[in-house]
Amino acid sequence: MDNEKQHLDKCRQQIEEKVGWGPGAEWQNQDFEALSARIYKETKVSLSVSTLKRLWGKIRYEGTPNMGTLNALAQFVGYENWRAFTVNGFGPPSNGATTKNGVATKEKTTSTRSNIPKAAGIIIAVGIAASMFWWISSRPKTLKYDHIVFSSQPVTNTVPNTVIFNYNAKDSNADSVFIQQSWDPQRRFRVDKNLTEYTSTYYLPGYYSAKLVLNATVVAAHDVFIESNGWLATIDREPIPLYMSEDKILHDGILQVNDDFFTQQKIDLEKEGLWTSFFRVMKNEVVSDTAFQMDVTLKNTFGKGALVCQKTQIVLMGNTGAILIPLSIKGCVGELFLQTDESHDGKTNDLSAFGVDFLDWVTVQCRVKDKKISIRVNDVPAFEGDYKNGIGHVVGTRIMFAGTGAVKDFAMKKI
Structure with a gap:
């Protein structure tokens, strides 16, 4: 191994x-x-x-x-x-042990008393030299930079969306330069220090904080707003989802992905364990999280095999965090996770009020005012608590269904 x-x-x-x-x-x-x-x-x-x-x-x-x-x-x-x-x-073996064929063993000592002072002197000298070398070589180089430039421009108002980043890191002593799409370091890409443009593609709507990183230091950051251009549905495959625009999913006031789409795309939701998401992220619909109300009526329409719990999530996306409201059938509430400005795990908190029967439409309301948050499910109080930290401005909504589902009567408003 x-x-x-x-x-x-x-x-x-x-x-x-x-x-x-x-x-x-x-x-x-x-x-x-x-x-x-x-x-x-x-x-x-x-x-x-x-x-x-x-x-x-x-x-x-x-x-x-x-x-x-x-x-x-x-x-x-x-x-x-x-x-x-x-x-x-994984530290080295102790007590004078060495390894042979992967097994720790004791080495037999054959040195004589007369060799001890000489050996000790050599060991001390080598140790001092090694320590000095390590100290000199491990000292971090002081990062120096000037005339930093970092800006961006999306090329469209939906997804996928290529963002053109303009940057300048030439006037620095950095060994490496990176552009990071968001807070997630997995979305960090190395760029040429001597160039000034880099393009990066965003596959999901949302509010991102892009960063310019020299070596391991963030030297500049700005917000990137990726819009959905109305309602947008995604089948959440990785690394690139499947998309359906509003005109293909909105019929008679109900948002839903038709079964024909899954058949045509040869998608087996049960076998692949996929989720369907409905996004609405629009610059002209941003509201402050200090006083707002969100109402929605929805239904998880799948519930087969491994997706029998019919897990559903309403994500209110903020520019500094998110509110996550979970739903499932009643027997699975122990697996839910509620996020306000604090976390509430269904394994250690009673989230039974978020258990529902998806044979009927389910109504959900989230209301924030006077640093208090209240959530109602089917017009019954499900959660009330303090709301002190907040998520910044509410920039969009993502409604997620394990399998697939339907949405109607969505409203987000200031109060």
């Missing part, structure tokens, strides 16, 4: 011990969803369910995780980054 595999095995073991959900080999899809949410909560790095499944061997994958993923895993178990984890997690 090579060191990299040992490190990954050890990291998985520590994560399993931390969450306390039993062996990872027995985890189901909802466990990976909960783990993804917890990693994001603690590290602000989003690891997809499919990425986590690959790491636990649930999905066949011959490659190796990228450094952004490894750093997030290490941070989740309390280390600064992956390098710190590998150094601390």
Whole structure:
């Protein structure tokens, strides 16, 4: 077993011990969803369910995780980054042990008393020299830069959307220059220090904070607003989703993806475990999160096989965070995760009020005012609490269905 595999095995073991959900080999899809949410909560790095499944061997994958993923895993178990984890997690054998054929053994001492002073002197001299070399070579180079330029312009008002970044990092001593699409370091791309333009494609609507990074230091940042151009539906395949515009999904006031579409695209929702999302992200519909109300009527219309729980999420996207309202059939509420400006895990909180019967339409209302948040499901109070930190301006909404679903009577307004 090579060191990299040992490190990954050890990291998985520590994560399993931390969450306390039993062996990872027995985890189901909802466990990976909960783990993804917890990693994001603690590290602000989003690891997809499919990425986590690959790491636990649930999905066949011959490659190796990228450094952004490894750093997030290490941070989740309390280390600064992956390098710190590998150094601390696997120290050298102790008590004079050496390794032979992978087995720790004791070396037999044959030195005489007369050789001890000479050997000790050599060891001390080598140690001092090594320490000096390490100190000199490990001193970080002070980053210097001037005349930094960083701006961007989307080329369209929907997705996919290529964004043209203009940058200048020539007047710096940086060894490497990166443009990061958002807060997620996995979306960081190395660019040529001597050039001034770079294009990057965004596949989902939303509000992103793009960053210019020199070496490991963020030196400039600005917001990138990717619109949906009305309602937009996506089938959330990775890495690129399937899209349907409003004219193809809105009929008689109801947003829905027809079964014919899945048949034509040869999509097996049950087999692939896919989610369908409905986005509405528009610059002219942004509201402050200090006083607003969102109302919607919806229905999860799938509920087969592994998607029997009919999990549904309403995500109110802010420029500094998000509110996530979960729904499912009543028997699955223990697997839900509610996010206001605090996290509420269904494993340790009673979220039974978010259990519903999707045979009928379900109404949901979210209201924020006077630093209080209230959520009603079918006109019954489901959650009330403080709302002190906020998510900034509400820039858009994403309604997600495990499998697929339908939406009507959506409204977002200031109050």
